[in-house]
């Protein structure tokens with residue numbers, strides 16, 4: 001048994017971090033390393049389900065589980081704390097309440113919403129990011145509905161919800177919200193016609209770059225449920241009263257009681273704070289997921305940037321790639337501990353499916369286009385699969401989605 005076991009510290013218990021620790025314990029012996037996992041909460045949340053929690057179609061407790069339920073606590077020490085900085089030169093991680101030293105570090109701290117410096121977004125718009133933001137957004141929308149009928153002079157903007165960005169997050173949120181609105185209208189005695197759902201997208205199309213036939217399906221479906229799309233229109237400013245948008249040199253104010261910001265992400269600010277070379281908070285990693293010049297640091301998930309050699313562009317940050325990186329990262333740390341060669345990460349893209357509420361979806365999976373119930377079932381299978389990969393069948397039974405029709 002080595003006297004000084006190498007210290008492996010994994011930052012973040014999201015998709016990438018949990019895949020790393022659950023796979024690493026299978027690949028190294030009990031006495032081969034001391035593994036520590038750090039996360040700011042004692043629970044893992046399904047980031048990929050946050051549109052549902054935010055719209056109020058799925059309770060936030062259904063979207064999270066205790067981290068201790070999925071890690072082998074005799075092999076992995078869990079530290080509930082917030083990382084503030086990585087001191088690369090001294091091999092130390094600075095936490096809100098202390099410090100940790102490491103021999104190998106895995107940074108898997110996820111992303112934050114990208115605001116592109118647009119004025120007022122941080123103060124007045126709601127992101128879809130985690131359990132806290134989801135609870136806040138769901139409650140805010142309900143508050144607007146609850147307040148509308150109490151006012152002598154009813155303000156129509158209370159019932160206007162604007163979503164900035166028609167990428168996957170914006171579209172999935174609108175799908176959920178379109179189903180929730182009729183319920184809210186019934187609960188708060190409000191005529192559905194008084195509610196406005198508006199989506200503002202800067203690009204010339206919804207879901208830019210996605211299959212046009214599937215995009216048309218999503219747009220028709222959501223328009224049928226009362227969503228108004230403003231395409232080729234950019235959010236320029238967010239104010240306490242709504243947003244200012246711009247199209248063809250013209251600006252317009254849209255008054256709205258709720259502004260949701262779903263226009264992309266950037267890597268966790270700890271990356272920039274710690275002086276890593278980065279692009280929008282993402283570190284371009286070497287093929288084996290290590291950082292250039294720091295052979296004991298791996299960066300995975302939304303904090304990392306991996307180039308797709310087919311088009312020379314970065315792969316979009318997804319749970320799918322984060323989990324696969326977690327597996328390769330675990331293999332590579334085990335290889336280093338065993339004095340072996342690391343391997344290059346290869347992304348096996350299984351496709352993308354976007355839900356349009358509980359019973360509809362669009363997507364491409366295993367090279368096949370799908371819409372409707374079939375796509376919606378596939379989405380639930382994907383959600384259940386990620387539970388299975390991290391927590392096995394027990395977690396699928398506890399948290400899985402089984403309402404297929």
Ligand code: FAD
Pocket residue numbers: 011012013014015016017038039040041043044045047048049050051081082083084108109110111128129169172268270300301302303317318319320321322353
């Ligand atoms: P995360 O899974 O986000 O985990 C990061 C962890 O780090 C969290 O536990 C967080 O609490 C913790 N943390 C953050 N900061 C600190 C700190 N300073 N100190 C300590 N802990 C910290 N991708 C797909 O592939 N398929 C989908 O269907 C899909 N749907 C999505 C739906 C929505 C609404 C959103 C927002 C994203 C979706 N994505 C999807 C993208 C996917 O969620 C992310 O790419 C994925 O979560 C990234 O995984 P990660 O391990 O890098 O980070």
Ligand code: NAD
Pocket residue numbers: 118164165166167168169170172200201202203207208233234235236262263264265316317318352353354355
């Ligand atoms: P995104 O970058 O995919 O989409 C953001 C959208 O916002 C783009 O269409 C962009 O043109 C638009 N936008 C940017 N600035 C704007 C402005 N000022 N005004 C109006 N529109 C503006 O980001 P996302 O949807 O937040 O997704 C983040 C990541 O998570 C992506 O990699 C995505 O693939 C992934 N994700 C995947 C799924 C899924 O697979 N089902 C679901 C959600 C998110």
